[in-house]
Amino acid sequence: MADEILLIDPDKGYADALATYLERRRFEVFFADSIDNVRTLLDSLVFFPDIILADPFLPDLGVVNLLKQIKNSNPSIQIIIATENDYYDQAVEELQSHVLAYIQKPINSHLLNLSLKQAREWISLNKKLDRYTEKLADLHNAQNLYHQLFDEVPCYISVQDRQFRLTATNRMFKKDFGNEIGSHCYEIYKHRTSQCIDCPVAATFEDGENHQTEEIVTSKSGKQYNTLTWTAPIKDSGGNITQVIEMSTNITQIRQLQDHLTSLGLMLGSMSHGVKGMLTALDGGIYQLGTGIANKDDKRIFKAFDQVKHMAAKIKDMVLEILYYAKSRALKYQSVDVNQFAESIKDTVEPIARKNNIELNMNISPSLGEIEIDSNWVKAALVNFIENAVDACTYDQSKSEHHVELTVCEKRPDRICFEIRDNGMGIDQETQDKMFTLFFTSKGSQGTGLGLFIAHRVITQHGGSITVESKLLEGSWFQLCLPRKRPDQHRIIDFPEMDLNNSVK
Amino acid sequence: MKKKILVVDDDPNVVDYLVSLFEDNGYRTFSAGDAAEGLKLAKKEVPDLITLDLELPGEWGPRFYRKMSLENNLKNIPVIVISGMTGIEHAIGRAVASITKPFDQDELLKIVKDTI
Numbered sequence: 001m002a003d004e005i006l007l008i009d010p011d012k013g014y015a016d017a018l019a020t021y022l023e024r025r026r027f028e029v030f031f032a033d034s035i036d037n038v039r040t041l042l043d044s045l046v047f048f049p050d051i052i053l054a055d056p057f058l059p060d061l062g063v064v065n066l067l068k069q070i071k072n073s074n075p076s077i078q079i080i081i082a083t084e085n086d087y088y089d090q091a092v093e094e095l096q097s098h099v100l101a102y103i104q105k106p107i108n109s110h111l112l113n114l115s116l117k118q119a120r121e122w123i124s125l126n127k128k129l130d131r132y133t134e135k136l137a138d139l140h141n142a143q144n145l146y147h148q149l150f151d152e153v154p155c156y157i158s159v160q161d162r163q164f165r166l167t168a169t170n171r172m173f174k175k176d177f178g179n180e181i182g183s184h185c186y187e188i189y190k191h192r193t194s195q196c197i198d199c200p201v202a203a204t205f206e207d208g209e210n211h212q213t214e215e216i217v218t219s220k221s222g223k224q225y226n227t228l229t230w231t232a233p234i235k236d237s238g239g240n241i242t243q244v245i246e247m248s249t250n251i252t253q254i255r256q257l258q259d260h261l262t263s264l265g266l267m268l269g270s271m272s273h274g275v276k277g278m279l280t281a282l283d284g285g286i287y288q289l290g291t292g293i294a295n296k297d298d299k300r301i302f303k304a305f306d307q308v309k310h311m312a313a314k315i316k317d318m319v320l321e322i323l324y325y326a327k328s329r330a331l332k333y334q335s336v337d338v339n340q341f342a343e344s345i346k347d348t349v350e351p352i353a354r355k356n357n358i359e360l361n362m363n364i365s366p367s368l369g370e371i372e373i374d375s376n377w378v379k380a381a382l383v384n385f386i387e388n389a390v391d392a393c394t395y396d397q398s399k400s401e402h403h404v405e406l407t408v409c410e411k412r413p414d415r416i417c418f419e420i421r422d423n424g425m426g427i428d429q430e431t432q433d434k435m436f437t438l439f440f441t442s443k444g445s446q447g448t449g450l451g452l453f454i455a456h457r458v459i460t461q462h463g464g465s466i467t468v469e470s471k472l473l474e475g476s477w478f479q480l481c482l483p484r485k486r487p488d489q490h491r492i493i494d495f496p497e498m499d500l501n502n503s504v505k
Numbered sequence: 506m507k508k509k510i511l512v513v514d515d516d517p518n519v520v521d522y523l524v525s526l527f528e529d530n531g532y533r534t535f536s537a538g539d540a541a542e543g544l545k546l547a548k549k550e551v552p553d554l555i556t557l558d559l560e561l562p563g564e565w566g567p568r569f570y571r572k573m574s575l576e577n578n579l580k581n582i583p584v585i586v587i588s589g590m591t592g593i594e595h596a597i598g599r600a601v602a603s604i605t606k607p608f609d610q611d612e613l614l615k616i617v618k619d620t621i
Contacts, residue, residue: 276589277516279607284522287610291529300525307518355562 008054078119338368381455392424463487540569
């Protein structure tokens with residue numbers, strides 16, 4: 001496109017000749033011979049001219065000021081002044097650097113060409129500069145946008161290097177896990193001291209593909225979250241993977257819902273074996289009753305009837321228990337004598353310990369008084385912890401002698417503590433972090449992942465707390481503290497609401 | 506002479522049931538509540554058939570079977586697995602049958618009759 005040039009000159013004949021000259025040099029020329037003319041032209045043109053070639057000393061005054069105004073409001077316009085020798089100095093003085101070049105009339109065509117060329121160069125430079133500025137602004141906006149996106153995405157995002165050190169994290173990550181740039185991912189997410197097994201970031205560094213895992217992470221405040229984690233490689237211009245971006249969506253709420261939906265099915269599944277045994281025994285009772293009646297064998301009839309009665313009662317209990325699980329169940333608080341309660345736990349767990357050749361030591365302070373609890377639930381929870389301690393001992397092959405110790409004492413006048421210590425295999429940090437979550441088990445097919453989950457619920461819903469200390473191969477120590485009086489608010493054992501608060505250290 | 510059946514199960518009610526069922530149908534029975542006792546009885550009485558529960562206190566059914574298979578005079582005794590566990594078909598590959606609790610008494614008796 002030709003550059004537009006505005007020609008301002010009082011002498012129309014001269015200007016026409018100049019216009020012809022300029023048009024031949026591919027300019028589109030507009031002409032004005034008075035200040036009003038200039039104004040009309042500028043107002044009517046959609047675009048400003050690129051160049052103004054002017055003799056500012058028209059009969060009417062004010063062209064100089066007008067030129068200054070134009071230049072100020074459109075700095076990209078290039079102005080060339082062509083004027084009579086007499087006015088030359090005045091023009092230079094008044095317009096100074098507003099003007100690209102001053103030419104004396106009569107115009108030297110070489111000088112004019114040179115000035116026009118210069119003007120065109122300036123114009124194209126300016127245009128380039130404009131384009132770059134625009135691009136830079138776009139880039140800046142895009143960067144802002146991406147950064148905003150990075151920050152506002154409702155996931156935990158971290159960028160990690162090959163040593164699993166965090167090099168960038170987003171706002172949500174910082175909120176729950178702190179501003180820990182430079183720390184290792186496994187320290188921050190899992191409170192571990194070494195790389196996790198089956199790390200998706202490591203897998204992405206390895207093969208450059210996306211990887212997805214489900215994790216349980218622990219926030220800086222000790223809260224546990226279920227996350228769905230997805231990783232992607234970040235490559236440099238040479239295609240080498242330099243970093244990996246890890247996005248973790250918090251699916252704790254979804255898990256909580258799932259927990260509720262699956263707990264009943266799971267409960268039924270784990271009970272089915274017991275149910276089958278009972279049904280078989282019931283069959284047996286009915287068979288004996290039938291054959292007893294047929295043979296008129298009173299002894300057999302009575303024995304069989306007792307068995308049928310007994311099995312019917314057991315099945316009834318179990319069915320009721322299942323029905324309790326199916327809906328929320330209020331805790332049945334009652335005052336129980338702590339020492340008697342501890343004795344009843346001892347009676348339950350002693351045979352288990354003996355069967356596994358584990359020494360069970362009881363250390364119960366005398367006269368502990370009474371405590372308000374739902375004793376069935378709390379007993380089930382404590383027995384679960386003790387059974388786990390026994391298991392930890394039987395699994396441990398590093399020692400020849402194993403023992404489990406139950407200590408019951410009063411920590412403060414209003415709190416009774418049950419402490420279970422074993423010298424079994426110990427628990428690693430990751431297992432400690434996950435041990436109270438539903439379905440988590442360290443026992444493979446032998447565990448349902450249900451026991452400690454329910455035990456933990458029971459204790460926390462009694463307003464109690466659980467502290468765990470453990471060392472691999474040395475053993476574990478669990479402390480369960482319960483308030484002597486029931487907590488004020490009405491607490492309910494119900495599975496949907498998962499209260500995994502920081503009682504785990 | 507009556508054929509001898511050894512019942513190995515840790516639930517006394519189930520033992521009672523099986524023992525009555527077999528005796529009423531003309532068999533002699535012995536019973537054991539765990540693997541060790543079962544193995545002792547098997548060596549002593551050398552039964553014609555064994556019914557075996559899989560989940561036993563201490564050593565489980567499969568271990569009992571393995572130990573039994575090491576005894577020359579016991580290894581050919583037919584075994585019927587009677588258990589509450591599902592998917593038990595392969596727990597003991599050489600068992601003549603695997604039955605899940607609660608079982609059908611006629612079906613069990615038929616298998617016993619067909620086997621010995």
